[in-house]
Structure formats: C-alpha cells, structure tokens
Amino acid sequence: MAVIIDGKATAAAINAETKVMVESLTRRFRAPGLAVVLVGDDPASQVYVRNKVRTCGELGIRSELHRLDREATEAEVLALISRLNSDELIDGILVQSPPPKHIDEGRIIAAIDPEKDVDCFCERNVGRLLIGEREGFMPCTPWGIMELLRHYEIEVSGKHAVVIGRSNIVGKPMATLLMRKAAGANATVTVVHSGTPDITRFTRDADILIAAIGKPEFVRGSMIKPGAVVIDVGINRIEDPAGGKGRLVGDVCFAEAERIASAITPVPGGVGPMTIAGLMRNACLAALWHLER
Numbered sequence: 001m002a003v004i005i006d007g008k009a010t011a012a013a014i015n016a017e018t019k020v021m022v023e024s025l026t027r028r029f030r031a032p033g034l035a036v037v038l039v040g041d042d043p044a045s046q047v048y049v050r051n052k053v054r055t056c057g058e059l060g061i062r063s064e065l066h067r068l069d070r071e072a073t074e075a076e077v078l079a080l081i082s083r084l085n086s087d088e089l090i091d092g093i094l095v096q097s098p099p100p101k102h103i104d105e106g107r108i109i110a111a112i113d114p115e116k117d118v119d120c121f122c123e124r125n126v127g128r129l130l131i132g133e134r135e136g137f138m139p140c141t142p143w144g145i146m147e148l149l150r151h152y153e154i155e156v157s158g159k160h161a162v163v164i165g166r167s168n169i170v171g172k173p174m175a176t177l178l179m180r181k182a183a184g185a186n187a188t189v190t191v192v193h194s195g196t197p198d199i200t201r202f203t204r205d206a207d208i209l210i211a212a213i214g215k216p217e218f219v220r221g222s223m224i225k226p227g228a229v230v231i232d233v234g235i236n237r238i239e240d241p242a243g244g245k246g247r248l249v250g251d252v253c254f255a256e257a258e259r260i261a262s263a264i265t266p267v268p269g270g271v272g273p274m275t276i277a278g279l280m281r282n283a284c285l286a287a288l289w290h291l292e293r
C-alpha cells in the first residue's frame, strides 16, 4: 500500500515558517496585506476563498475580501484592481479563477501590478519562471507540489514526470518547475492532455504522475506504473443521488491507485492546503519586496 502524502501537515509546517516571517515583517514594516477578489457565487470558489482568508488570519496576514456580484462588469473589476494596485497597504492581489463567463480573465490578470501578482499568472512573472529566474513569485499549486516531493524526499532528478493537463494554473507551470535545472527538479517531463490519443501509454511510464485535469477519478489503477508517486490536484464534488451533501474526489481513483503507487496524495488534505501555503508565502514575499523597494 502507498505512503499517504500528508499535505495538511506539510502545509502546517510551511505556514509555521511563513508566520515567523510575517511576525518579523510586522515588527519592521507592517503586516503583509492580501486582497482577495471573488466575482460571482461559484460554490467551490467560495470555499477556496474562505480557506485563503482564514489562513491569512492564522498567520497574521491582513486580508481583505472583495466580493462582487455575479453580474459585475469587467470594467467594475478592472476599476477595483486599479484601486488595489495603488493601495500602499496591499502587497498582493488575487482574483479567484474562474470568473463569470462574460469577464475576460486575461484582461483581469494583465491589469494586476506584476509586483502584486501573488498567483504568478501575469506575463512578466510567467516569463521569468520559464526563463528560470530564481527570484520572484512561484505559482502556488506547482510550488506546493515541489515542496511535497521535497518534504517526502522523493527523487525527482532523472525521473520521468507525466503531467495530465495543460492549464495555465497548474499543468504548464508544473511542467516548467519539474524540468528546471535545479536541485529537487531536473525531471524528464511529458505533458498529456485532451488532445493526446492514448494517455495511458504515457501515464504507465510515469515515475511521478501529476493529475490536473478536473475530471473525477479519471486516473484508474491500470494507468499507473507500479511504485509510481501519484499527485492528485483535482477537487471534484460528486453529487449524492439521495440528495445529501455529496463527497469530494480527486482526478485519481484513490482506492485503486493506493494499491499500485508507492506514495499518493489524498483529496482532500493533499495538494489543496499546499496551494494555500504557497499563496501565504507569496503574500509575505510581496510585502518583503515592497519594503525593500
């Protein structure tokens, strides 16, 4: 049976380090300030945003939640971002994705001051990441996954890592971090996606398999190489036919995978808390760089 990779405990350890950084900054400067923008009422986004704001409180980061109606116009969101960009007490700005359909997410991301782009979504920060700069924001979820691999002393260098999914939030930056010429990275990376005819052909060769496609239990046991490390980024709510609350499942069929993998992240309690730990760290770094500017 696989080792269960405990994202909750690992995130708690990282958050404890971040808290020390926050306390030091608060003494020398002021508390880091994070603005979280939520447009609309997507139930999953509401839960994520609540967890982010709560963790800020636990770490001493000052957070502001800006909730906009689902009918809010793009111009209204842009006006809010413009205000937050020039707010001296705000170090980081996060607009929860996805926004409602009538809003162009690209324009929203482009409007955020790159110095405040704690998601690492904007052109400048993604470009720096791709070039391999060590300074600057790290994308929260992929950074969190690299930290999990490091904490569990999972060898990455020389391994074949297969990423399922090519999103800007996870798939692309994940592949970028895994292939970096750096300690704890240096993997050979394959990215498979909805246009890949035979995904299993690749996943069965993966030493490290990262599932980020947003399809409940897409990865079955038969798609995993025995002894592989499986990282499940998915958070999918399965409805209860009896009308109950339903349950959360990942992009991996956990019951099958845990019999085949050597280590696996659970859902919930795997990657999710690490994303928040990455965000808290970025908010803290944003304040530090703000102080040093």
Ligand code: GUN
Pocket (backbone or CB within 6 Å): 094, 095, 096, 097, 098, 119, 140, 141, 169, 275
């Ligand atoms: N939606 C899902 N994950 C994320 C994230 O890491 N950042 C933002 N802004 N939106 C998300």
